[in-house]
Amino acid sequence: MLIWLVIGGGLCSLEFFFPTAFVEFMMGVSALGVAAVLLVFPIPPNIQIALWLVLSTTAVIASRRFLTPRTSKRTLSDDSEAETLTAIAAGKTGRVLYEGNSWRARCADETVAIQPNETVYVVRQEGTTLYVMPRHLLT
Structure with missing residues (x-):
């Protein structure tokens, strides 16, 4: 002992x-x-x-x-534009090209569908999922 x-x-x-x-x-x-x-x-x-x-x-x-903190805040770059690689159906996930990498993405408005090769703006990030909005809805 x-x-x-x-x-x-x-x-x-x-x-x-x-x-x-x-x-x-x-x-x-x-x-x-x-x-x-x-x-x-x-x-x-x-x-x-x-x-x-x-x-x-x-x-x-x-x-x-x-x-350890439960959530770590990550900052996204100042460039908030991304391009969809796949279609993002309303309420579903798809893929976007952001900062040279492929990210899982959802539309921030769950009633909107986004077509492939469309320019989108990154609104926020939750974990490894980006929430995006189509450029034509924000301009």
Whole structure:
């Protein structure tokens, strides 16, 4: 049990000197958790290591959920024009050529269909989908 207390304290302390986005800290907390379990249950060393690995992995994954922003704002370039590669049926997705890449796209107005090879304006982005409007509707 003493070794797990030393390992846990050491890993938690290392986070102050070498920041790793709380990975070392979570591994240290997991080592302290193994020490706490050993107070109640005598566990063989190989099971202790397995328990520490499971606790560390779970703690690191759980901390990512709370420490990283859920949505990252991406800025689109100033050039908001794109060209449709495929037809975009009303309420459906299609493909547009934007900034030299093919993107999944939907029409921002779900009642409008857009023909292929038509110039469109990018209105917004949600994930990997661009929402576009035909140029003739905006000019």
